[in-house]
Amino acid sequence: MNRFTIVRIPSLKDASNRVATTQGAVLRAGGIDLLDHMKEGLQAPSELVELHAIGGDEGMKLRSMDVHGDGRRRLGALVTLAQIAELEELFEGHQALAQAAAHAATPGIRNAATLGGNLLQRPRCWYYRHVDLVCLKKGGDMCLAQTGDHRYHAILGGGPSYIVHPSSLAGPLVALEATIDVRGVDGTVRTIAIEELFVGPTVDPMREHCLAPGEILLSVTLPVPAPGQRSAHAMAKEKQSQDWPLAEASVRLRMDGGKLRDVRVALGHVAPVPWRSKEAEAALEGQAPSAELFARAAQAATGPAKPLPGNAYKVPLCQGVLRQALHEAAQIPLPE
Ligand SMILES: Cc1cc2nc3c(=O)[nH]c(=O)nc-3n(C[C@H](O)[C@H](O)[C@H](O)COP(=O)(O)OP(=O)(O)OC[C@H]3O[C@@H](n4cnc5c(N)ncnc54)[C@H](O)[C@@H]3O)c2cc1C
Ligand code: SF4
Structure with missing residues (x-):
């Protein structure tokens, strides 16, 4: 693994600017997927900008879950999978999300992995994860899985890359019609339907989401459940x-x-x-x-x-x- 600096910046504005303007700076949330990339030699960032260092109201909102006055449920991007897994009883109508979180990965990973990082993690295709292989997703000219070992790959919507999206929370959030709030580098916050976050391989096989460097996923909001949902x-x-x-x-x-x-x-x-x-x-x-x-x-x-x-x-x-x-x-x- 390369040498890197951990950078602790207490404001969203400065953290976002740091990532947008510093070559090799990346955001770290739970760090599960990011550190996997570093250990696998796929990524060698010079700086890890710690989202957990954001302080004050901004930090509290990233780490908290609350209910809007109108009943919509908001989950900050740094809420962990373990916290979401505990919501099944509380989140009447939105049980699918808690059930998915409860079965994802392992208890240790669920304690560190965050909602935002889970949605933005990279695929697990073994060709992509092999440092010496250069497929479409890494700028190569072909999908190695298509003619190789694709037992875990896509059966729907595949081509030209056949990855499966790795997030277990993404599906329930799509089914539940969630929206997300994203902070742009200029400080504006936009709200988009969760489905708009994801980028399919026909649009661009090299990325899976639409966020630019320095943009920060702030929170996920679940609409008010209909009676009996x-x-x-x-x-x-x-x-x-x-x-x-x-x-x-x-x-x-x-x-x-x-x-x-x-x-x-x-x-x-x-x-x-x-x-x-x-x-x-x-x-x-x-x-x-x-x-x-x-x-x-x-x-x-x-x-x-x-x-x-x-x-x-x-x-x-x-x-x-x-x-x-x-x-x-x-x-x-x-x-x-
Ligand atoms: C053995 C194993 C089994 C697993 N099984 C499952 C499973 O069944 N289901 C599943 O869903 N996952 C599974 N995972 C993956 C794991 O859940 C993810 O790696 C984890 O959720 C990523 O979250 P994180 O907070 O650690 O993200 P990080 O690794 O910190 O970040 C991931 C990426 O998102 C960016 N990022 C993080 N937060 C933000 C933000 N708020 N705004 C902008 N950018 C951000 C980072 O810069 C990085 O590029 C498994 C992992 C392992 C190792
Ligand atoms: S293009 Fe996609 S599915 Fe094909 S080998 Fe690369 S990551 Fe895997």
């Missing part, structure tokens, strides 16, 4: 501990007169961006919930899938986790 997250892994999901599904819905309403479905670890399935939503909206309907919606969700030769197993797996999330959100027991 429920949500759920389900995932499948090869092993239950210290592993990445193979497929994840997040669902939000409410029941009205025995029919499903306001259904949102997002799939994780199957596409280069958190994947909203409008096909599944259309199959479910206004219908009476049943195991047969959920099976049809899961089929619809994977209708556009174009698996590579080595990852077709993810199609039924993706259908399975989506059915599981739908059954849980609609409170209908899964058939044996």
Whole structure:
């Protein structure tokens, strides 16, 4: 690992300017993905600008969760995955987010990893993570996974890069219609829908989000849940501990007169961006919930899938986790 300086700057303005104007300066939150990049030789920053050093009201807002006067829930970017995992009982209607956080990574990682860093982490594709390999994502001219070992790669929306987006929190936040606040280097704060944060490989295979150097993700806001809103997250892994999901599904819905309403479905670890399935939503909206309907919606969700030769197993797996999330959100027991 290279030598670097830890820089502790107490104001957002100065921290942001430092990163925008100093060659090699990067923001550090929990440091899990950043330090992995440094250990793997993929990144050699000269300065780590500590987000945890931001003080006063600005720092408090980054670290805190609160409820707006109108009932919207705000989570600061430095809130940890462990803190979010504890919210399942408190966050009625937004359970999917807490469930996803509770199953991500390991307890040790969840204690350090932050909401902002989780959304902005880089992909886990083993070709990208190998210091000696130069694929499209590192400025090369081809995707090595497409013809190589792509067992964990995208089945939806792939090409020209076939990464899967690594964040487990991104899917539930898409399903829950979250927004994010981003502070620009000039100090202006913009609010965007969470889906607008993510950049797919057809737009630019070299990045996964739209933030410029020095821009800071301040917080995530969840809209006021509709009366009776429920949500759920389900995932499948090869092993239950210290592993990445193979497929994840997040669902939000409410029941009205025995029919499903306001259904949102997002799939994780199957596409280069958190994947909203409008096909599944259309199959479910206004219908009476049943195991047969959920099976049809899961089929619809994977209708556009174009698996590579080595990852077709993810199609039924993706259908399975989506059915599981739908059954849980609609409170209908899964058939044996
Ligand atoms: C064994 C293992 C298993 C894992 N399993 C999972 C899993 O199942 N699901 C999952 O989602 N993740 C998983 N992870 C990844 C882990 O959750 C992420 O690495 C972590 O959430 C990143 O958060 P961080 O706060 O440590 O980010 P950092 O490493 O500090 O930052 C990541 C990037 O975001 C930038 N950044 C951070 N915060 C901000 C901000 N507020 N504004 C602007 N830029 C910012 C940094 O500059 C850096 O580029 C796993 C990791 C390991 C090692
Ligand atoms: S999937 Fe993306 S990161 Fe992986 S080899 Fe292909 S271009 Fe590179």
